[in-house]
Amino acid sequence: MAAFASALLLLPLPPAAAHPQQRQLRSREQRQGCRSRRYSKVVAYYGLTTPPYKLDALEPYISKRTVELHWGKHHQDYVDRLNKQLATSMFYGYTMEELIKEAYNNGNPLPEYNNAAQVWNHHFFWESMQPEGGGSPEGGVLQQIEKDFGSFTNFREEFIRSALSLLGSGWVWLALKRKERKLSVVHTQNAISPLALGDIPIINLDLWEHAYYLDYKAVIISFKLFRKAAFETSQRIRVLRVNLDQR
Numbered sequence: 001m002a003a004f005a006s007a008l009l010l011l012p013l014p015p016a017a018a019h020p021q022q023r024q025l026r027s028r029e030q031r032q033g034c035r036s037r038r039y040s041k042v043v044a045y046y047g048l049t050t051p052p053y054k055l056d057a058l059e060p061y062i063s064k065r066t067v068e069l070h071w072g073k074h075h076q077d078y079v080d081r082l083n084k085q086l087a088t089s090m091f092y093g094y095t096m097e098e099l100i101k102e103a104y105n106n107g108n109p110l111p112e113y114n115n116a117a118q119v120w121n122h123h124f125f126w127e128s129m130q131p132e133g134g135g136s137p138e139g140g141v142l143q144q145i146e147k148d149f150g151s152f153t154n155f156r157e158e159f160i161r162s163a164l165s166l167l168g169s170g171w172v173w174l175a176l177k178r179k180e181r182k183l184s185v186v187h188t189q190n191a192i193s194p195l196a197l198g199d200i201p202i203i204n205l206d207l208w209e210h211a212y213y214l215d216y217k218a219v220i221i222s223f224k225l226f227r228k229a230a231f232e233t234s235q236r237i238r239v240l241r242v243n244l245d246q247r
């Protein structure tokens, strides 16, 4: 989650958006050695984060063409639409996690929810995979998976079964359920995230059609893509370990 701080960009208002008269004002004030209030204002919008590997690095499971379209168009569109909403939104200045939780509005999502959650979900999706990934996790996370699912194989089968049983667009997740204090496989419709429900996502899989239709006719899940490091070293896993250690 901390990685998402890099997605929050602090941008000065673009000069191109200014009225010509304002540009003249700016120039005059700059010549006078001071800055107008308009141009000293800093605004916070979200930027598109780059997948942590080359766009062809997930081949042959996910093609470069799919990543280019999925990341470069669909993920970008969610970022652009969210930023457009934030220009006049009460949620301007919220962290992404705060925004998602608040805009979810206890199951009655406000207009900003879908775009914010889809920005976060996609960022998390790219981070959930890596070239040469896959394999079993290690250490405490593996122990917890074995405790809650019986074995890593059982978890894997449940994850696949959950993905294949989802009707329509959505996501499948391995998440830590806070209240139950256990790992669980869940699938969610559309943009719903375990974050909005107060749980802690561990990995996710995009089951919107745009994620796979260029490469496959149906959902194909390759555990070889899941980021082994995510089980071992990422901050979200450290959070998980802290929570589990408190049991």
Ligand SMILES: [Fe+2]
Pocket (backbone or CB within 6 Å): 070, 074, 122, 206, 208, 210, 211
């Ligand atoms: Fe997607």
